[in-house]
Amino acid sequence: MTKPAIKKPAMNRPVLMVMAGCALLAIAAWLLAMVLTGGPEDYAERYAGQSAPDDSASAAGAMSSSPRPSASASSASPSSSESGQAAAPASAPATAAPPRSAIPDNEFGELVRQGERIFADPGQFASDWVGNDLSCQNCHFDAGRYDKTASLRSAWPMYPAYRSKNQHVNDFAERLQGCFTYSMNGKAPPRDGEVIQALQAYSFWLAKGMPTGEAPDVRGYPDVGDPPEPPSFARGETVFQEHCALCHGDDGQGQKAAGGAPGFPPLWGPRSYNWGAGMHRVNTAAAFIKAAMPLGKPDVTDQQAWDVALFINSHERPQDPRFTGSVQDTAERFHQHQGQYGKTVNGQVLGEHSPPSGTVP
Amino acid sequence: MARWFVVLGLCLLFPSAFAQSPDGAPAAAGSCVACHGAEGQGSGAFPHLAGLGEAYLRRQLDAFASGERVNAIMKPIASGLSESQRQAVAGYFSGLEMAPTEAAGGPPPDGPGRTLAVHGRWQQDLPACVQCHGPGGQGIGEDFPPLAGQPAAYLEDQLKAWRAGNRPAGPQGLMGHIAERLDDDDLKAVAAYFAALPAATAEAGDD
Numbered sequence: 194m195t196k197p198a199i200k201k202p203a204m205n206r207p208v209l210m211v212m213a214g215c216a217l218l219a220i221a222a223w224l225l226a227m228v229l230t231g232g233p234e235d236y237a238e239r240y241a242g243q244s245a246p247d248d249s250a251s252a253a254g255a256m257s258s259s260p261r262p263s264a265s266a267s268s269a270s271p272s273s274s275e276s277g278q279a280a281a282p283a284s285a286p287a288t289a290a291p292p293r294s295a296i297p298d299n300e301f302g303e304l305v306r307q308g309e310r311i312f313a314d315p316g317q318f319a320s321d322w323v324g325n326d327l328s329c330q331n332c333h334f335d336a337g338r339y340d341k342t343a344s345l346r347s348a349w350p351m352y353p354a355y356r357s358k359n360q361h362v363n364d365f366a367e368r369l370q371g372c373f374t375y376s377m378n379g380k381a382p383p384r385d386g387e388v389i390q391a392l393q394a395y396s397f398w399l400a401k402g403m404p405t406g407e408a409p410d411v412r413g414y415p416d417v418g419d420p421p422e423p424p425s426f427a428r429g430e431t432v433f434q435e436h437c438a439l440c441h442g443d444d445g446q447g448q449k450a451a452g453g454a455p456g457f458p459p460l461w462g463p464r465s466y467n468w469g470a471g472m473h474r475v476n477t478a479a480a481f482i483k484a485a486m487p488l489g490k491p492d493v494t495d496q497q498a499w500d501v502a503l504f505i506n507s508h509e510r511p512q513d514p515r516f517t518g519s520v521q522d523t524a525e526r527f528h529q530h531q532g533q534y535g536k537t538v539n540g541q542v543l544g545e546h547s548p549p550s551g552t553v554p
Numbered sequence: 555m556a557r558w559f560v561v562l563g564l565c566l567l568f569p570s571a572f573a574q575s576p577d578g579a580p581a582a583a584g585s586c587v588a589c590h591g592a593e594g595q596g597s598g599a600f601p602h603l604a605g606l607g608e609a610y611l612r613r614q615l616d617a618f619a620s621g622e623r624v625n626a627i628m629k630p631i632a633s634g635l636s637e638s639q640r641q642a643v644a645g646y647f648s649g650l651e652m653a654p655t656e657a658a659g660g661p662p663p664d665g666p667g668r669t670l671a672v673h674g675r676w677q678q679d680l681p682a683c684v685q686c687h688g689p690g691g692q693g694i695g696e697d698f699p700p701l702a703g704q705p706a707a708y709l710e711d712q713l714k715a716w717r718a719g720n721r722p723a724g725p726q727g728l729m730g731h732i733a734e735r736l737d738d739d740d741l742k743a744v745a746a747y748f749a750a751l752p753a754a755t756a757e758a759g760d761d
Contacts, residue, residue: 289677335676439697439725440686448695450688451605452755457694489681490731 286409287402290338290346301394308395311388312336312345315377316455319388324379324553325511326447326455326464332376332472334485337399340411341484347412349400365393375470378511379553414480420499424475426538429504432497436487437505445505461508463548468513468534475531478502507538512547520544580642582635589627594647601708602753604650607696611644617722624720652754655703662750667743670736680735683744686728690755691748697725703753709745 293309296302311318312329313336330336337345352365363371366389370381382388403409434443440457441447446464450456459465471477479502485491493501513534517523520542524535534544587593589600596602603611617623618632619640635643662668669675671691674682684691686698693700701709715721716733723730736744 293673334681335673339676436726450694451692451700454689454692456688487726487728488685489679490726490728 286404286407287346290344290399291401296398301398304391304394305398307387308391308393308398309336311391312395314455315373319373319382320554322373322379322382322388322553323377324551325377325459325466327377327458327466328455329372329377331458332481337396341415342481343413344399344411345396346400346403347409349396350403350405351408351412365396369393374514374551376466376472378465378467378470378550380551414477415484417476417480417483417498418495420479420496422496424479424499424503426500426504426507428497429500429502429507432493432501433504436493436497437501440488445508460505461510463511465510467511467550468532468544468547469515469527469550473506473510473532473534475499475502475506475533478506503533507533507536507543509541509543509546509548511552512544512550514550516550579646580639582639583643583646585631586643586647590647593653594650595652596703596705596753599705599707601704602652603647604652605693605754606648606699607693608644608648609696610699611648612640613724615640615644622722624715652703654754655752662747665743666739667745667747670740670744671747678735680732683748687748691751692754700753701748702751704749706745706749709748710741713741713745 296305307318312333314328315323316326316328332342333339333344334342340347348368349365352368353362355361356363356368358371366384369389369392370384373379374381433445437460438445441460442457444462445460446462447459448456466472472481479495479498482493482502483491483495483498486493513523513527515523515527517526520535523544528534536543586603589597590603591597591600594602594604596604614623615632615635618625618628619635621629632640670680671683674680674685683701686694687701688694688698691700691702712721713733713736716723716730717736721730
């Protein structure tokens with residue numbers, strides 16, 4: 194089982210021996226892979242033709258923005274050999290977020306609850322700032338609690354942090370604003386308004402017991418292994434039809450539940466995340482899909498995850514909010530990473546026919 | 555199982571129920587109303603069929619007939635229908651709507667059943683039931699049947715059937731994979747929760 198990252202305090206001898214054996218095997222496999230591929234260069238570089246600037250908050254290291262050759266061996270499990278040797282922290286970090294029932298019955302607790310409501314259903318509780326049919330928890334499961342999908346408790350203690358995306362140090366409020374602008378294709382709510390305040394209170398409360406400024410074992414989406422073959426649109430389409438369309442629809446537009454309530458979210462098109470969102474990056478989407486899709490039974494291979502990530506991100510979606518008036522210029526300035534924006538797919542330049550961004554109600 | 559034979563016996567006491575075929579219904583649907591209710595609204599321990607997805611209904615009839623979904627009552631009935639009759643009754647029942655009802659006994663029970671249904675158990679990678687079965691268990695599209703208002707014993711039997719290998723795991727093996735990870739207490743609690751929800755609410759009815 195791949196359980197995320199909680200540090201195991203004590204290990205007995207046979208377990209250690211097996212782990213040492215695995216580590217040796219992994220090293221051998223990595224060496225072999227280096228020989229076969231001609232060197233340890235990042236897959237990102239081969240695929241995108243340039244080094245991909247990392248958009249993750251700089252200190253983290255555990256973010257999964259670019260696949261590392263050896264990381265696949267240990268994907269979600271704590272980097273086994275290392276954690277055995279690492280000096281135990283003075284007090285172990287909390288192994289889980291506190292239960293919902295522990296939210297206090299006072300004004301602070303009410304703000305925490307409001308934060309959870311907004312996170313689970315921003316279209317209803319923060320509608321002024323939302324320009325698509327998604328919710329925060331579509332990509333951060335269980336209202337931001339699930340450790341494998343960029344949990345809030347793993348993010349909160351890591352801010353303020355420098356982000357290459359906007360080239361300055363962001364505090365948590367600004368990080369949250371970015372999610373509204375890009376993932377939610379909306380507008381940034383004011384920092385001192387109720388929406389950001391409630392989301393901060395909620396994240397703070399979830400992060401109880403997490404050491405400030407210490408990179409948590411699991412953050413962002415777990416690493417996905419390198420694809421044996423470069424990702425392919427055609428194979429991705431097949432993966433999509435066989436593993437995803439049941440829920441997200443043949444046209445990727447999702448499905449409403451009975452009575453028009455939110456059902457399965459759209460993966461592209463005018464009601465999905467825009468061309469500035471983290472999920473439009475093929476590597477980020479591949480990591481998410483490998484960890485979490487199909488819902489409840491994430492059983493696609495690394496190769497399939499990359500193929501289908503490329504496929505879903507080769508369709509039009511709302512424009513990048515930083516659009517300068519020219520797709521080529523916007524691509525050069527903001528898309529030096531593993532994304533399809535500005536690339537030609539099936540004779541169309543992606544970004545040329547994007548619906549406008551940020552059209553909130 | 556014994557329970558079903560008792561109910562079957564009761565049905566046979568009312569042969570008139572078999573005779574009537576609702577207006578506009580395919581002839582084959584006439585024999586269903588005895589157990590599944592006029593207009594497919596369900597009755598007693600029998601599940602309702604109205605408003606379930608056509609593809610879903612068809613798949614169940616095929617599975618009863620082939621024996622992959624094990625059920626002594628439905629097997630002969632489904633086997634007795636031709637391919638086109640199965641398609642016709644599936645289309646017919648999926649086109650009917652559940653009549654709006656008040657929640658049977660007040661608001662649904664709070665507790666572990668609700669928690670599993672609404673939040674899942676993600677520490678064990680288990681999604682919430684409502685993520686696939688829709689808010690309020692009202693179903694999503696053709697393939698994700700509504701659970702709200704189905705009889706508790708029926709829902710529990712289905713979850714047990716998956717664990718025992720007596721029902722096909724369903725599209726992409728999703729549901730079988732979920733049921734395998736539930737224990738007896740989970741089944742009871744979550745079945746009771748969905749059974750207590752109204753099958754149709756006034757808003758859900760008129761869309």
